[in-house]
Amino acid sequence: MPDSLVTTQQGLHTATREWGQTTSSKLFQLFHLADNSRATEGWLPACSLPFVSNTETDTQTVATRLQQPTIQIRVGYEVIFEFPQPTPVVLMLNVHPTRAHDLIVPDALNFDPLVPISQYLDSFGNICTRFVAPAGRMTISTVGIVRDSGQADEIVPWARQHPVPELPDDTLRFLLGSRYCETDRLSQIAWDLFGKCPQGWPLVQSIVDFVHDHIQFGYEYARPTKTAWEVFNERAGVCRDFAHLAVAFCRCMNIPARYCTGYLGDIGIPPVDAPMDFAGWFEAYLGGRWFSFDPRNHVPRIGRIVIARGRDAADVAISNTFGPGLLCGFQVQTDQI
Numbered sequence: 012m013p014d015s016l017v018t019t020q021q022g023l024h025t026a027t028r029e030w031g032q033t034t035s036s037k038l039f040q041l042f043h044l045a046d047n048s049r050a051t052e053g054w055l056p057a058c059s060l061p062f063v064s065n066t067e068t069d070t071q072t073v074a075t076r077l078q079q080p081t082i083q084i085r086v087g088y089e090v091i092f093e094f095p096q097p098t099p100v101v102l103m104l105n106v107h108p109t110r111a112h113d114l115i116v117p118d119a120l121n122f123d124p125l126v127p128i129s130q131y132l133d134s135f136g137n138i139c140t141r142f143v144a145p146a147g148r149m150t151i152s153t154v155g156i157v158r159d160s161g162q163a164d165e166i167v168p169w170a171r172q173h174p175v176p177e178l179p180d181d182t183l184r185f186l187l188g189s190r191y192c193e194t195d196r197l198s199q200i201a202w203d204l205f206g207k208c209p210q211g212w213p214l215v216q217s218i219v220d221f222v223h224d225h226i227q228f229g230y231e232y233a234r235p236t237k238t239a240w241e242v243f244n245e246r247a248g249v250c251r252d253f254a255h256l257a258v259a260f261c262r263c264m265n266i267p268a269r270y271c272t273g274y275l276g277d278i279g280i281p282p283v284d285a286p287m288d289f290a291g292w293f294e295a296y297l298g299g300r301w302f303s304f305d306p307r308n309h310v311p312r313i314g315r316i317v318i319a320r321g322r323d324a325a326d327v328a329i330s331n332t333f334g335p336g337l338l339c340g341f342q343v344q345t346d347q348i
Contacts, residue, residue, distance in 0.1 A: 082347055086160050090340065099141070106121055106317070108136060110157065113157050136311070137320065150328050157316055168213065168216075173297075218264070219306045239255040250290055255324070268291055274343070
């Protein structure tokens with residue numbers, strides 16, 4: 012089982028989304044009419060969807076980014092399921108719309124066998140793909156190329172912490188407890204540990220440092236039900252567990268924090284002798300914007316490409332199957348070209 016969360020109706024309901032969340036203005040019917048290697052007539056690639064925020068499509072911002080030196084990153088995956096019966100499925104496997112302008116080759120989803128699909132935006136702005144899988148084996152794959160700055164994660168030690176009354180409305184939900192981030196159980200611990208830290212960036216960095224040092228990484232410690240409270244007490248987990256604990260501590264200290272999943276290759280570091288997987292990290296809201304933090308890796312990294320954001324891993328499961336289904340194959344690639 013990969014570190015990325017997969018849910019089924021017969022298992023844990025950690026990321027169920029109601030069909031009714033889709034609105035007519037955001038629902039686009041996509042049909043694979045010919046071969047599944049690239050877009051064909053009647054098929055709209057994900058990067059063509061008008062789902063990019065006004066901030067990210069600002070002409071000056073995009074023009075500035077295109078003038079800067081860049082690198083190209085090949086991203087993709089192959090996921091294989093086995094279904095004993097026709098089963099509704101929702102996937103979250105496209106590059107996030109805020110990186111749509113960086114897609115040189117769209118990360119179009121390829122299905123074998125071919126099925127009609129539709130895409131919509133969830134309440135967090137993530138691209139979701141829904142379809143009904145036929146009985147039998149199904150392979151879902153993609154290969155895309157993403158333009159990236161080639162710069163490591165930003166470090167801005169002077170980024171300030173906003174008093175709660177100053178926070179934008181859309182950040183407030185990232186102060187609240189959630190399925191995997193129990194702020195009620197961790198609040199006193201957080202204040203005991205970090206109550207005397209300077210506010211803002213130094214506070215978040217102190218949380219990241221503590222989580223990195225407190226938790227032992229190992230795939231053998233992964234389980235889909237593990238929460239931040241359990242991670243704190245067991246002191247072991249995988250990258251999503253590191254992120255969950257840091258997110259919970261940030262929220263306890265009145266800093267909005269959201270969980271992220273996406274691609275993170277071994278760019279600018281020695282190759283890691285382990286199968287590639289989707290990565291989990293978090294973003295904290297400081298100084299009027301969101302910054303990436305990674306308590307698992309604990310160093311600024313190059314080529315971080317977001318797929319989805321949410322309150323925790325329950326909001327960004329790579330797949331939700333509403334019926335029985337077995338994940339029997341999983342490969343991820345993230346390489347600089």
